[in-house]
Amino acid sequence: MLLNTNRGFSKINNIMTIDNKHVVALNYILHTDGENNEKVLVEKSDAENPLTFLYGVGMMIPKFEENIKGLTTGDKASFTILPAEGYGERNPDAVAQLHLDMFKESGIPPVGAILPLSDNNGNNFQAVVLEVTPESVIADLNHPMAGKTLHFDVEIVNHREATEEELAHGHAHGIDGHSGH
C-alpha cells in the first residue's frame, strides 16, 4: 500500500478525526423553522440504522460535511445551515405543467404529492404537486427543502477509513464496510 503522509500525520496525536476518504456513521435530527419561528421536525435518523456515507465525495451538502469535519466518534454537534448553503433558495419560476398523459399508468396524483422525476441528464429530483387542472398537473420543481433553514443536531456513531473497494465505488458499504448492495 502506498504510504499516505496525511494518515501518518494524524496518528501522531492518536485521535483520528473525520476527514476525506472516511466512512462516517451518524445519527441526526433535522429541524427547520415554522411560520411562527417554531422548530418543525423534518426527519431524524433511526438510532438502529444511522446514516452512513463516504465523506468528501459530494454525497452530502458541502456545508454539512464542513460542520462535522474534525469530529470523532462520540462527538455531538449542533449547527445551522442557511438556504443558500443548503438546498438553495426557492425559485418561484421553477413550476412545470405536466401533461396528464404522463400519469396514465400511475394515476393522477393529489395536491401535495411528491413526484419522482428525472431531468434530461438523468438526474433524479422531486417535485411537489401544487394543482391539478383538467389538462395538466402543475408541479413545483424546487427541492422540497429549498428556501429552508436547516438546524442539525448530530452525534457521530462511528467513523473509519474507507476500504479500497468503497473508494473505487464512491460510496460506503455500511458501518463495517462489509454490507452488500
Ligand SMILES: [Zn+2]
Ligand atoms: Zn459499492
